[in-house]
Amino acid sequence: MPTNYTDDQSAYVEMHGGLAPTFDDTVRLGAGGTLYWEETWYPVAGIGDVVFADAAGALNVQKTDAGVQVGFYPVGYIHGNLTLTVAGAAVSTQPINLRPAQPFQQTIALPPDLPDRGMVTVQILDNEGRPVFQFQQEMALR
Known part of the structure; x- marks a missing residue:
């Protein structure tokens, strides 16, 4: 056990x-x-489950009653913007200043007029607009 x-x-x-x-x-x-x-190991505490990970960090994204819960644990410093796109519409873009000791964890409210299912994308761009991280998955929205 x-x-x-x-x-x-x-x-x-x-x-x-x-x-x-x-x-x-x-x-x-x-x-x-x-x-x-080669192996890359890094902590993922504080973001809940892990649905995807790459060289930039680990991601948790889940639909909850309050919206979409997004948790991202970076492996290094990231200064830029995190955008959550749901069913083709950007529902949140916010500046981020992340480091391994300070992961991103937030529940983002969704608009009421969404379909039952749709593509959810989490994208992180650095301050110069270069992609740092991207994840896309279809999921239930209601």
């Missing part, structure tokens, strides 16, 4: 990395052989 691994019986997650696809698999290194791989 996962709660057996924590002092306060909270949830437990163990990340897996390396060349083997699972904990049970092994990768053998022969005599004189070399192996190489």
